Amino acid sequence: MAIVKANAYGHGLIPAAKATIKGGASALGVALLQEGVALRSAGITTPVVVLAPTLPEQADSLVAHNLSQIIGHPTAIPALEAAAKRHNTRARIHLKVDTGMGRLGLLPDEAPVLGKKIAENPHLFFEGIATHVAWECAEDMDKATHQIKTFAACLSKLTDISVPWRHAANSAMTVHMPESHFDLVRVGLLTYGIPPTQGAGALSLSPALSIKARIVQVRNFSTGQTLSYGGTYTLTRPSRIALVSLGYADGYNRRMSNKSHVLICGKPCPVVGAICMDVIMIDVTDIPPVSTGEEVVLLGQQGDYKITVPDIAQWANCISHEVVSLLGARLPRHYVS
Ligand SMILES: Cc1ncc(COP(=O)(O)O)c(C=O)c1O
Known part of the structure; x- marks a missing residue:
């Protein structure tokens, strides 16, 4: 069943x-x-x-x-x-x-x-x-x-x-x-x-789902700038910050603020500042310059790196069932096979 x-x-x-x-x-x-x-x-x-x-x-x-x-x-x-x-x-x-x-x-x-x-x-x-x-x-x-x-x-x-x-x-x-x-x-x-348990990770399971978005804007900020609601993240160096139009209303849990990362150009990049309803901010200072339209993988594989549902559950301090069942209605679903 x-x-x-x-x-x-x-x-x-x-x-x-x-x-x-x-x-x-x-x-x-x-x-x-x-x-x-x-x-x-x-x-x-x-x-x-x-x-x-x-x-x-x-x-x-x-x-x-x-x-x-x-x-x-x-x-x-x-x-x-x-x-x-x-x-x-x-x-x-x-x-x-x-x-x-x-x-x-x-x-x-x-x-x-x-x-x-x-x-x-x-x-x-x-x-x-x-x-x-x-x-x-x-x-x-x-x-x-x-x-x-x-x-x-x-x-x-x-x-x-x-x-x-x-x-x-x-x-x-x-x-x-x-x-x-x-x-x-x-x-x-x-x-x-x-995988339903850590032990089950040994099975060769292929996740059915990836979550991908695109960068909508890249901004340069100076040292000392605080980011997003509550100013929970302060920049310690001049930084390039990419914005993506996706947030907790789409199921990207706010409890992951300052804990999660995404993949851009095949590299992990930290999500910085409080996750908003419709926007997340990503520190892209350490990867080659990126611009509007660049693909962002929030769940799934890019290059040699992978982000799994259990990874997200760990960042959000919840279980895998919550991660996927709370994905928002407005996320467009595309079926590839
Ligand atoms: C009655 C029942 N059976 C099976 C399942 C499937 O559980 P799982 O996703 O851990 O396989 C659920 C999920 O909540 C359930 O409520």
Whole structure:
């Protein structure tokens, strides 16, 4: 299952979804009904699972668009059942089991009982059973192992019921824990070529996304000049500063002010002063003179240097998921293949 929620992690929902299908995805995972409807409106017929709870009044649309809904509580069933009756079909349901994440889901003891009821209901189709693991870093391995054992024990109580898709693994689990794979893995970061852990960096992943801009102006400043809001950066030498029309409104996080760098003419150049909503300033004093129109790589490769999503996450003190899912709507997306 390619996870394409949040605008396909910033990559653009429809083109990314189509690419993952072409690449062999059996299913797509979204968070919201609206994302599922957008996929169907684009003509995508691949199974789509809505991974976050929806409201009872959204059941009609879910069923009408043949979307599968993950549920973590029996109260979600009546609306789906009623909608399925109205549409003369069966609502596709995945049951979520809370094996320790402490978010959505039934307790492992409750899940087999509800699973049996779903399987016996002629208006419902018991399509999947899932859990989600609270994995953030390699240190979470013991807890993740325990969660997978708990899930396997829960599944063993469903032997007389057929469920096509049993799933648990996100990208990190997919890489590091084969016993979590079951019938389906739910891969977000990996789909986009982003390593989910430091250890996964050894895989030969190709990032799907680069962010490029162009210099709009170059200015010469004297020693002592402070730059941008709050004057957080003071020049200690006569400097050439390039301006780029991109900022935190585009997802270039303000917390990276005075920490990040970009690539120009194949060389790393520091971003200096506070990152603004629509402008960043780059010290280009140490590279050969550049002018308006010169390419700036904010994420991706130029020459021998690379800037990765985990690099940006480190500068911004956040996780890779945030870096890409917060890319702004106004960044034009160009698809090259
Ligand atoms: C339920 C669920 N499964 C899978 C994923 C994919 O996670 P990752 O991008 O780490 O592979 C997510 C992401 O948030 C999720 O919420």
